[in-house]
Amino acid sequence: MAGESDGPRPFEAILYPNQPMGRYGFAIFMTLLCGASFALGAMFVLLGAWPVSGFLGLDVLLLWLAFRCSHRQARRFEAIRLDAHGLQVRRVDAKGRQQEWHFDPYWVRVAVEQRRDGPAALTLASHGRRLAIGGFLTAAEQREVAIALNAALSSYR
Numbered sequence: 001m002a003g004e005s006d007g008p009r010p011f012e013a014i015l016y017p018n019q020p021m022g023r024y025g026f027a028i029f030m031t032l033l034c035g036a037s038f039a040l041g042a043m044f045v046l047l048g049a050w051p052v053s054g055f056l057g058l059d060v061l062l063l064w065l066a067f068r069c070s071h072r073q074a075r076r077f078e079a080i081r082l083d084a085h086g087l088q089v090r091r092v093d094a095k096g097r098q099q100e101w102h103f104d105p106y107w108v109r110v111a112v113e114q115r116r117d118g119p120a121a122l123t124l125a126s127h128g129r130r131l132a133i134g135g136f137l138t139a140a141e142q143r144e145v146a147i148a149l150n151a152a153l154s155s156y157r
Contacts, residue, residue, distance in 0.1 A: 010081065010082060010083040010084075011082040011083075011152035012079070012080065012081045012082075013079070013080045013145060013148065014077055014078070014079050014080075015077060015080070015133065015134045015136075015145065016074070016076070016078075017073065017074050017076065017136035017137075018074075018136075019071075020067065020071065020074060021067070026067060026071075030060075030067075033060055033063065034060055037056040037057065037059065040053075041056045041057065044056075075096075076093050076094045077091075077092055078090065078091045078092075078133050079092075080145075080149065082105060082152050082156060086102055087102070087103040087104075087105045088101070088102050088103075089101045089102075089124065089131060089133060091133075101124075101129075101131055103124060103126045103129075104126060105153055105156045105157065107126045107127060108124055108125065108126040109125045110123070110124055110149050110150050110153065111123050111125065111146070112139070112143055112146050119139065120139045121135065121142075122134045122137070122145060133145075
């Protein structure tokens with residue numbers, strides 16, 4: 001057909017970790033948590049155990065910091081692109097720093113390797129180089145990405 005390129009269709013996938021909670025849900029959760037901690041703290045103050053209320057406030061602060069850290073880590077992602085220029089992997093961390101790798105699609109091998117000491121790893125290997133990608137994905141998601149990428153590489157070849 002006119003307008004279609006003769007080359008293989010490009011493959012592109014953006015891998016990112018699951019978001020812990022949306023802003024609205026987080027605001028509701030923290031409001032309820034603060035209200036419950038305040039009520040419990042007031043009860044302990046009335047009973048004469050006022051130091052307990054400080055620990056309740058500390059718990060809320062630590063939980064807020066943990067969620068903030070989790071939201072920051074959720075900003076990272078990995079972009080995988082297979083096109084006429086080859087296979088490129090771009091990794092962006094939570095601070096926005098980028099790393100890029102390029103592979104020859106004819107030589108790269110995709111595998112999900114089960115490790116004895118930890119979770120499975122989705123790897124790209126070519127010419128003695130090995131790159132683990134999607135470390136934040138579940139094992140099922142890693143297999144899904146591996147199947148899709150292998151299919152794209154097969155059609156490319």
